[in-house]
Every structure is written in C-alpha cells, then in structure tokens.
Amino acid sequence: MSASVQAVAPGLHRIEVPTPFRVGPVNAYLVEDEPLTLVDNGPNSATSLLALESGLNEIGYAVADLELLVVTHQHVDHHGLTSALLSRSGAELAVLDALAAPLAGWPAYAEGNDALAQRLMCRHGVPEGVATVLRAVARAQHGWGGAAQASRLLVSGERLELHAHTFEIIHAPGHSPSDTLLWDARERIMLGGDHLLEHISSNPIIALPLDESDARRALDEPCRPHPLPAYLASLRRTRSLRPAIVLGGHGPPVRNVPALIDERLRFHARRAEKIHSMIVERPRAAHEVARAMWGERALTQAFLTLCEVLGHVDLLAEQRRVLEVEEDAIVRLHA
Numbered sequence: 399m400s401a402s403v404q405a406v407a408p409g410l411h412r413i414e415v416p417t418p419f420r421v422g423p424v425n426a427y428l429v430e431d432e433p434l435t436l437v438d439n440g441p442n443s444a445t446s447l448l449a450l451e452s453g454l455n456e457i458g459y460a461v462a463d464l465e466l467l468v469v470t471h472q473h474v475d476h477h478g479l480t481s482a483l484l485s486r487s488g489a490e491l492a493v494l495d496a497l498a499a500p501l502a503g504w505p506a507y508a509e510g511n512d513a514l515a516q517r518l519m520c521r522h523g524v525p526e527g528v529a530t531v532l533r534a535v536a537r538a539q540h541g542w543g544g545a546a547q548a549s550r551l552l553v554s555g556e557r558l559e560l561h562a563h564t565f566e567i568i569h570a571p572g573h574s575p576s577d578t579l580l581w582d583a584r585e586r587i588m589l590g591g592d593h594l595l596e597h598i599s600s601n602p603i604i605a606l607p608l609d610e611s612d613a614r615r616a617l618d619e620p621c622r623p624h625p626l627p628a629y630l631a632s633l634r635r636t637r638s639l640r641p642a643i644v645l646g647g648h649g650p651p652v653r654n655v656p657a658l659i660d661e662r663l664r665f666h667a668r669r670a671e672k673i674h675s676m677i678v679e680r681p682r683a684a685h686e687v688a689r690a691m692w693g694e695r696a697l698t699q700a701f702l703t704l705c706e707v708l709g710h711v712d713l714l715a716e717q718r719r720v721l722e723v724e725e726d727a728i729v730r731l732h733a
C-alpha cells in the first residue's frame with residue numbers, strides 16, 4: 399500500500415488527504431464496519447477528492463460504498479468534501495448536535511466567524527489595515543468548506559454503535575467549539591480530530607459560538623469566547639481516560655498520550671508566565687505582546703497569534719493576575 403494509506407488498528411485505516419494549507423495533509427479514517435464509516439474527509443477540492451478516492455480504492459472500496467460520514471469539527475480541512483461525498487454515496491451524515499446548524503448554513507457561519515475575528519483584532523491592537531486584509535484572505539478560504547445537512551445529531555455521552563465498534567461521543571471544545579472525540583473504550587482508541595496532535599500544539603482558535611444567540615452576543619457585545627481554558631479542561635478529561643492511541647487529524651497516531659498531554663499543559667503554563675512577565679514590565683495590547691513574541695508572524699498570522707496571547711490571558715485572568723483595560727477603543731493588559 400502507498401504511504402498515504404495505513405492500517406492503524408483492527409478495522410481502522412488512515413488515509414492522508416492533501417490540503418493547500420500550511421498544516422499539510424489531513425487524515426481521514428475509514429472504519430471498516432457496518433455501516434462503512436468515514437471520519438473526516440478533506441478540503442473541498444478535486445485534488446483532495448481524487449486522493450481520498452484512490453485511498454478508498456486501495457483498501458477495496460469506492461466513494462459510493464460509504465454509508466456513514468462523521469465530522470470531528472468545523473475546520474474546512476476536515477469537512478469540505480462532505481457534500482460531494484454525500485451526493486455520490488447517499489451516506490448518512492452524523493455530527494455533534496451543536497455543529498449541525500453552522501454546517502448547514504456554512505457560508506453565513508464562516509462570514510460571522512470572520513466578522514468576530516476582525517472585531518477582536520481591532521479591539522486588541524492589530525492595525526486596522528492588517529485586519530481588513532486578513533478578513534479578505536479569510537473570505538477567500540470559505541470555498542474550501544461547504545454547506546452540508548446532517549441526518550444524525552450526536553449528543554455528547556451517547557454511544558455510536560457500529561456492528562463491531564462502539565464509540566462514545568465526547569464533546570471536547572477547545573481547538574474549536576465543535577471538537578468531537580470518538581472514544582472506543584474497549585480498544586482504548588480515540589479518533590481525536592485536532593484535539594491532540596503529535597507534532598503540533600493544537601492552537602485554540604477563538605471561533606464564533608455555534609449557538610445562534612451566543613453568536614449574536616459575541617458579535618454585538620465586548621465579550622469573547624475563552625477556548626484555551628476550555629481546551630485545557632478537555633485535555634485533562636482525555637488524560638483521565640488514558641487512551642492507548644489517539645488518531646489525530648494530522649500526522650501519525652499519538653501513542654504516548656498522558657506524557658504528551660502533560661507536556662502540553664506545562665507548555666501553556668510556561669507561556670502564560672512569559673506573557674505575564676511582559677505585562678508586568680508595562681501594560682500592552684495583546685497584539686503588542688504577539689509582536690514582541692513572534693515578530694513578523696504576528697502580522698501575517700495576526701489572528702492566530704492574537705488567539706494565542708488572549709488564550710493565555712484567559713488563564714492569567716482565572717488566577718486574577720491580569721486586568722483588561724479599554725482605553726481609546728483598544729484593550730490593554732495590565733498586571
């Protein structure tokens with residue numbers, strides 16, 4: 399078999415699907431069971447569809463054979479091909495209940511998400527021109543995703559029963575608000591999306607809330623979601639399950655799960671201390687902190703780096719070690 403298809407556990411195959419994104423290929427997982435199930439797919443592009451199709455062929459299946467699609471979270475590299483696969487297979491689509499509406503109304507959700515990002519960037523010191531350019535870049539990315547109608551809503555805690563596999567559905571917000579884990583407690587295997595990756599610390603990106611009224615509030619009021627504290631709580635919960643393997647959305651299977659989670663927890667604690675020491679020096683906007691930490695990258699990836707800083711500010715806020723003070727429409731962080 400080619401390098402892009404790998405048997406990772408009994409009845410479980412990893413198919414690497416190329417993406418145009420910096421993160422590299424995304425992993426789709428075929429669960430060879432009844433129903434024949436594909437967890438995640440790829441960005442909405444012909445290249446990705448062809449690669450996925452040839453991966454399925456190598457294992458002995460065609461797109462038309464798929465009976466159930468599951469999506470682990472809202473990022474386009476994981477679900478962009480959903481509607482193409484649904485129309486060619488007639489499969490069911492199962493997603494976390496809260497993700498169904500944003501996915502069904504994809505362009506509008508993505509647009510709201512960009513609006514929230516732009517507002518947060520301006521509020522936290524990113525130059526307006528940069529925020530405007532990045533919003534245009536983000537809009538150009540919407541087409542890698544697409545609207546899809548779920549036929550089955552997954553509730554956190556429920557069991558998704560296939561003939562030979564049973565997965566507990568676990569809502570684990572953090573990396574995104576819709577992160578959904580499929581936990582096979584008998585085999586101690588977790589299909590994790592981007593919850594825990596071997597080589598990348600999953601950036602908890604601030605996203606528009608999935609619930610419509612929460613989303614309106616996030617767009618209208620100076621409140622913001624707090625994904626990093628939520629993410630750390632989700633990671634601790636995963637650690638307590640002691641999975642033998644986490645099959646992630648990018649890169650190889652994670653086998654040293656508790657050690658890797660401990661490493662991630664220490665990393666975030668250290669980063670919070672570093673940011674704290676910078677605002678002890680003098681009050682700064684979150685973007686200024688990002689500039690000091692990452693230089694040019696804080697402009698080219700202004701929103702990602704801003705989320706990184708704000709996430710750690712949220713951890714400091716839990717310890718009452720930071721104050722956000724609004725002056726002239728810009729929020730400055732005071733120790």
Ligand SMILES: [Zn+2]
Pocket residue numbers: 471473573574592
């Ligand atoms: Zn992701």
